[in-house]
Amino acid sequence: MADTEYKVIREEGPTRGRYVIRLAPGAEAEMTYKKSGDGPMIIDHTGVPPEFEGRGIALQLVKASIADARAQGFKITPVCPYVVVQFRRHPDWGDLLA
Numbered sequence: 001m002a003d004t005e006y007k008v009i010r011e012e013g014p015t016r017g018r019y020v021i022r023l024a025p026g027a028e029a030e031m032t033y034k035k036s037g038d039g040p041m042i043i044d045h046t047g048v049p050p051e052f053e054g055r056g057i058a059l060q061l062v063k064a065s066i067a068d069a070r071a072q073g074f075k076i077t078p079v080c081p082y083v084v085v086q087f088r089r090h091p092d093w094g095d096l097l098a
Helices: 057-072 081-089 091-096
Strands: 009-012 016-024 027-034 041-047 076-078
Touching: 016 057, 027 057, 041 057, 041 081, 057 076, 057 081, 057 091, 076 081, 081 091
Parallel strands: 041 076
Antiparallel strands: 009 016, 016 027, 027 041
16 A cells, blocks of 8 residues: 555546646656546556556555546446456445446
8 A cells, every 4th residue: 555645636638637646757657537528437547657666556546536436426437457456356436337
């Protein structure tokens, strides 16, 4: 798990967006997604720089999307293998699966 809570920023365009954590100058972790209208958020990629792996940073990105889905009432379709595994590990998120 992460020793540090990082600031997660959500950047959203008309059909794509990402959750990002700025870790150091020139280094960021991100989780990208597609979304259109009232459809589900389709999470398609999660990446953490190798030197920051193993600190729970990617999970913080996923948890930010879970919090947003609960607060804003949308569902999530995980396509990224990491996010698929996290949904399996957290059965309490099952109600958010599209």
